[in-house]
Amino acid sequence: MFSLVPFRKSALRPTVALTLFGLAVATVSAPITVADAQARGGLDVSQITIAPNLSHFTLENGLEVVVIPDRRAPVATHMLWYKVGSADEPEGQSGVAHFLEHLMFKGTSTHPNGAFSKLIADIGGRENAFTSLDYTAYFQRVGKEHLPAMMEMEADRMHNLVLTDEVVAPERDVVLEERRSRVDANPGSRLREAMDAIMFVNHPYGSPVIGWESEIKALNKDAALAFYDRFYTPNNAVLIVAGDVEPDEVRRLAENTYGKVPRRAEPGARLRPAEPPLQGTRRIELEDPRVRQERFSQVWIVPSSSNAESVTSEALDVLSYVLGGSSSSRLYTALVLDREIALSAGSYYQATALDDSRFAVFGSPKPGTALPELEQAIARVIDVLLADGISEDELARAKHAMVADAVYAQDSQTSLARIFGAALTTGSTVEDVQSWPQRIQMVTVEDVKQAARAYLTKEPVIGYLKMPKQPGPEANDASAQTTEERS
Amino acid sequence: MFSLVPFRKSALRPTVALTLFGLAVATVSAPITVADAQARGGLDVSQITIAPNLSHFTLENGLEVVVIPDRRAPVATHMLWYKVGSADEPEGQSGVAHFLEHLMFKGTSTHPNGAFSKLIADIGGRENAFTSLDYTAYFQRVGKEHLPAMMEMEADRMHNLVLTDEVVAPERDVVLEERRSRVDANPGSRLREAMDAIMFVNHPYGSPVIGWESEIKALNKDAALAFYDRFYTPNNAVLIVAGDVEPDEVRRLAENTYGKVPRRAEPGARLRPAEPPLQGTRRIELEDPRVRQERFSQVWIVPSSSNAESVTSEALDVLSYVLGGSSSSRLYTALVLDREIALSAGSYYQATALDDSRFAVFGSPKPGTALPELEQAIARVIDVLLADGISEDELARAKHAMVADAVYAQDSQTSLARIFGAALTTGSTVEDVQSWPQRIQMVTVEDVKQAARAYLTKEPVIGYLKMPKQPGPEANDASAQTTEERS
Numbered sequence: 001m002f003s004l005v006p007f008r009k010s011a012l013r014p015t016v017a018l019t020l021f022g023l024a025v026a027t028v029s030a031p032i033t034v035a036d037a038q039a040r041g042g043l044d045v046s047q048i049t050i051a052p053n054l055s056h057f058t059l060e061n062g063l064e065v066v067v068i069p070d071r072r073a074p075v076a077t078h079m080l081w082y083k084v085g086s087a088d089e090p091e092g093q094s095g096v097a098h099f100l101e102h103l104m105f106k107g108t109s110t111h112p113n114g115a116f117s118k119l120i121a122d123i124g125g126r127e128n129a130f131t132s133l134d135y136t137a138y139f140q141r142v143g144k145e146h147l148p149a150m151m152e153m154e155a156d157r158m159h160n161l162v163l164t165d166e167v168v169a170p171e172r173d174v175v176l177e178e179r180r181s182r183v184d185a186n187p188g189s190r191l192r193e194a195m196d197a198i199m200f201v202n203h204p205y206g207s208p209v210i211g212w213e214s215e216i217k218a219l220n221k222d223a224a225l226a227f228y229d230r231f232y233t234p235n236n237a238v239l240i241v242a243g244d245v246e247p248d249e250v251r252r253l254a255e256n257t258y259g260k261v262p263r264r265a266e267p268g269a270r271l272r273p274a275e276p277p278l279q280g281t282r283r284i285e286l287e288d289p290r291v292r293q294e295r296f297s298q299v300w301i302v303p304s305s306s307n308a309e310s311v312t313s314e315a316l317d318v319l320s321y322v323l324g325g326s327s328s329s330r331l332y333t334a335l336v337l338d339r340e341i342a343l344s345a346g347s348y349y350q351a352t353a354l355d356d357s358r359f360a361v362f363g364s365p366k367p368g369t370a371l372p373e374l375e376q377a378i379a380r381v382i383d384v385l386l387a388d389g390i391s392e393d394e395l396a397r398a399k400h401a402m403v404a405d406a407v408y409a410q411d412s413q414t415s416l417a418r419i420f421g422a423a424l425t426t427g428s429t430v431e432d433v434q435s436w437p438q439r440i441q442m443v444t445v446e447d448v449k450q451a452a453r454a455y456l457t458k459e460p461v462i463g464y465l466k467m468p469k470q471p472g473p474e475a476n477d478a479s480a481q482t483t484e485e486r487s
Numbered sequence: 488m489f490s491l492v493p494f495r496k497s498a499l500r501p502t503v504a505l506t507l508f509g510l511a512v513a514t515v516s517a518p519i520t521v522a523d524a525q526a527r528g529g530l531d532v533s534q535i536t537i538a539p540n541l542s543h544f545t546l547e548n549g550l551e552v553v554v555i556p557d558r559r560a561p562v563a564t565h566m567l568w569y570k571v572g573s574a575d576e577p578e579g580q581s582g583v584a585h586f587l588e589h590l591m592f593k594g595t596s597t598h599p600n601g602a603f604s605k606l607i608a609d610i611g612g613r614e615n616a617f618t619s620l621d622y623t624a625y626f627q628r629v630g631k632e633h634l635p636a637m638m639e640m641e642a643d644r645m646h647n648l649v650l651t652d653e654v655v656a657p658e659r660d661v662v663l664e665e666r667r668s669r670v671d672a673n674p675g676s677r678l679r680e681a682m683d684a685i686m687f688v689n690h691p692y693g694s695p696v697i698g699w700e701s702e703i704k705a706l707n708k709d710a711a712l713a714f715y716d717r718f719y720t721p722n723n724a725v726l727i728v729a730g731d732v733e734p735d736e737v738r739r740l741a742e743n744t745y746g747k748v749p750r751r752a753e754p755g756a757r758l759r760p761a762e763p764p765l766q767g768t769r770r771i772e773l774e775d776p777r778v779r780q781e782r783f784s785q786v787w788i789v790p791s792s793s794n795a796e797s798v799t800s801e802a803l804d805v806l807s808y809v810l811g812g813s814s815s816s817r818l819y820t821a822l823v824l825d826r827e828i829a830l831s832a833g834s835y836y837q838a839t840a841l842d843d844s845r846f847a848v849f850g851s852p853k854p855g856t857a858l859p860e861l862e863q864a865i866a867r868v869i870d871v872l873l874a875d876g877i878s879e880d881e882l883a884r885a886k887h888a889m890v891a892d893a894v895y896a897q898d899s900q901t902s903l904a905r906i907f908g909a910a911l912t913t914g915s916t917v918e919d920v921q922s923w924p925q926r927i928q929m930v931t932v933e934d935v936k937q938a939a940r941a942y943l944t945k946e947p948v949i950g951y952l953k954m955p956k957q958p959g960p961e962a963n964d965a966s967a968q969t970t971e972e973r974s
Binding site: 091092094187190191193194197198201202206207212213214215271272273274276278279280281282283284285286288463 | 578579581674677678680681684685688689693694699700701702758759760761763765766767768769770771772773775950
């Protein structure tokens with residue numbers, strides 16, 4: 001299986017990668033390519049709409065379906081998204097959503113353990129699955145003639161999963177090893193895990209997607225099946241099919257496969273415990289000999305695209321871009337280019353979430369710069385922005401770049417499918433996605449200043465990833481991760 | 488109602504007040520008084536046993552009963568303890584244990600709203616109730632001839648509580664106001680609440696006993712009654728009667744009152760989510776113009792008397808005493824007397840808890856001393872103790888003082904009853920309480936060093952309570968509180 005990278009990773013610009021609509025497509029009936037955009041000599045961003053040619057319907061059993069035609073190649077991307085993630089887990093069972101994702105590959109009576117994956121390998125397809133705070137998804141990318149088989153087999157495992165203790169116990173060991181190698185052995189991951197935990201002390205976003213070790217160890221077949229029976233039902237799922245397909249044909253296939261799965265449960269509203277307004281600036285310092293690159297990060301809780309009022313979420317998107325989203329951003333210019341105290345500096349805003357989300361600034365100091373010095377320099381950049389706001393010129397350049405970025409990113413059929421899947425499982429609608437460029441156009445310098453003053457003046461959570469004074473023998477660092485992928 | 492102070496509060500010595508067995512009585516058949524102890528010219532601490540004359544039995548419906556005769560005055564202390572506290576609340580319903588404690592005063596069909604309290608006032612008695620992380624308790628202190636009425640009325644409200652929306656809604660406003668005045672208006676309380684939340688990120692000890700404001704607002708009659716029906720049952724309660732009473736008579740009265748309450752539920756084992764081993768030193772700084780006295784505190788998670796192995800809990804008791812439990816303690820001597828940089832300094836160990844608990848050091852700087860300087864000075868005192876341990880002389884003085892303190896404290900019949908109630912609702916036994924002085928005698932200097940090295944080397948949670956650089960007009964500070972009392 002290949003690794004589906006959820007975000008574009010770059011020390012310079014993680015911001016786009018973490019935004020919901022940072023990846024998008026143009027108004028033309030088929031997504032335009034990077035070459036198209038370059039040939040046009042730029043884009044009129046005011047005309048951009050996301051995937052205007054998609055079809056969107058709901059089956060009788062409640063399954064929502066989105067079809068996004070893209071005829072550049074005879075392939076189909078098939079993704080089934082469940083509106084359930086780690087933030088929906090029962091108390092004391094952290095990790096069960098991700099554990100079930102692993103167990104979904106254990107087969108059904110019709111397609112025993114391994115048969116689904118073997119077929120995909122045999123036909124030269126690719127598959128993966130991922131669990132996040134708010135959703136769990138399964139996907140395959142295959143030649144378009146194999147789409148019916150994918151739909152039949154994915155629908156089959158929505159209600160016919162067979163689990164035995166013989167397959168469950170070893171898979172739990174696989175997950176424990178995944179946790180050890182990805183989190184425990186990685187100081188950067190451990191710091192992020194701890195920062196999340198002290199940032200969301202009551203809301204379940206404070207628990208890691210992969211789960212706390214002691215709770216993973218207690219997971220078993222019954223816990224996984226209870227979770228499956230409660231949340232894996234057509235009325236709690238979204239099917240996304242992108243590629244060289246006809247919407248009517250997809251609908252017919254969906255009715256013949258998914259349409260035959262009964263409603264298995266009524267999961268109801270996704271109400272999570274609210275996060276209380278803790279007072280005080282929270283900090284966490286992690287010093288580890290495996291750190292090769294020190295890092296400062298500062299995170300605030302902010303509204304997401306799903307729960308923000310008016311254009312607050314879009315204003316935060318723009319704010320993140322201006323503050324730290326490019327090599328001409330405020331932070332990069334001040335810290336890397338002018339003062340030369342940082343190797344990298346930037347910001348990100350994670351717009352995609354059912355509940356409140358995160359806005360962060362970060363940087364890695366040059367050797368010789370201490371983390372408190374970097375922190376103070378970043379604070380000064382923010383203070384200037386809070387006092388004076390951003391300029392009309394910065395705003396215009398940000399808007400153009402953000403929508404252009406979306407065009408450049410849309411070469412990936414998978415990315416586009418993923419944008420809609422993530423949106424529809426975190427409280428947004430198809431229309432919300434499609435109108436994102438128009439909403440970005442509406443953002444004013446005043447909106448950005450108001451959003452900055454409303455949220456960046458609140459007390460943040462601050463993290464220091466530090467080297468001991470005597471450097472250790474090993475190196476290790478990692479990038480942002482709120483999604484557990486099958487490897 | 489009078490206020491039952493749960494701990495002796497003193498800037499110098501909060502330690503004793505927070506320990507389970509810091510208050511105790513001597514081996515004589517009736518508790519000896521301070522005057523007795525002074526008249527004897529000291530105590531042979533090796534002979535001390537706690538309340539050797541108590542009676543302990545269980546009714547057929549599962550109610551556990553402890554009777555502690557104390558014939559110094561014709562009064563009786565009657566306490567009913569439930570093995571349920573805020574750490575047993577359903578997710579998203581923080582505060583429901585404390586809210587129900589308030590609602591328990593709303594009456595039954597036999598004794599309508601106010602009748603119980605009115606009777607107590609009419610006979611010159613006192614009553615109170617309190618909720619903590621692990622237990623909820625109701626108590627009255629009355630002339631001994633009124634004990635039967637107390638038992639009848641307390642047993643009545645164990646199963647006959649009548650609640651209507653008309654009494655529930657206004658009481659919720661009372662609790663919200665209690666939260667505002669005790670926590671929100673008090674920077675010291677807010678800092679402690681935040682420190683608890685970032686210390687226990689997964690275990691429910693991270694939520695305040697009084698509840699998060701947004702969740703208190705959502706509490707209602709149904710939530711309170713569901714909690715009542717699940718946990719208020721004789722097999723989940725402990726009755727403590729202390730005073731001028733005969734055990735046989737108390738047993739007969741208990742059978743005729745509490746004995747008639749059916750088992751209403753089987754609450755089962757009290758299994759809470761475990762606390763993960765977060766890496767990194769966590770800090771929180773709260774700056775507020777209402778702070779008149781700055782304060783540093785540093786807290787580690789440690790075993791409690793209920794879940795510690797061997798003599799670890801007793802060794803932590805001794806460690807706390809030597810480190811910061813008196814005016815000749817290491818911290819007080821170094822910071823207040825020798826270096827004169829602190830107005831107060833000390834430590835405490837909270838032994839009473841069902842699950843892991845807290846060990847803390849703290850201090851308030853003299854004007855002119857910055858909190859980081861105080862922090863470093865405290866760290867140096869701890870480093871010396873970690874390196875060299877404590878002396879035999881310190882150990883002997885600590886043991887003698889701790890048991891003697893217990894004797895001096897036992898003048899309060901209420902305190903003694905409270906020790907047993909807290910112990911029996913947090914996983915300890917009558918025998919555990921009775922043998923505490925003997926176990927303290929067994930602690931060696933090596934035990935103390937091992938306990939210090941095992942826990943004080945772990946990464947703590949650190950809190951700074953700070954004044955702004957320009958002092959504000961108001962003053963406010965508060966002392967440790969993990970218990971919500973009716974006021």
